[in-house]
Amino acid sequence: MKIRIKRVYEAKARADGRRILVDRLWPRGLTKAEAAVDFWARAIAPSHELRRWYQHAAEKWPEFRKRYFAELDANAAGVAELRAHLGPGPVTLLYSSKETQRNNATALAEYLQASPRLR
Numbered sequence: 001m002k003i004r005i006k007r008v009y010e011a012k013a014r015a016d017g018r019r020i021l022v023d024r025l026w027p028r029g030l031t032k033a034e035a036a037v038d039f040w041a042r043a044i045a046p047s048h049e050l051r052r053w054y055q056h057a058a059e060k061w062p063e064f065r066k067r068y069f070a071e072l073d074a075n076a077a078g079v080a081e082l083r084a085h086l087g088p089g090p091v092t093l094l095y096s097s098k099e100t101q102r103n104n105a106t107a108l109a110e111y112l113q114a115s116p117r118l119r
Helices: 048-054 058-073 076-086 104-114
Strands: 003-007 018-021 091-095
Touching (some): 058 076
Parallel strands (some): 018 091
């Protein structure tokens, strides 16, 4: 499965496939029509506590991933709901952070691609 990652503020593209928002909060200043989100997977977003702790500090990235993966492991229902919306074809995980390299969508894509249930 091909999983793409994209800022939700970027324009929708045909190659996006299913567009899944993976943030807990709706992106500021964006209408539902502008976002063109097929599914909002807020249940699998990092907890408020983890998000506040991380604050996109590069030195915290390895620990953020470890803690986020533990949250995902403990959230079988949320992960199952997300998997039910993946479907065949391309999927784009959408995030709102200005950090384009070390964000929850990047970590989530890594988690999903490492999962034996998606292979």
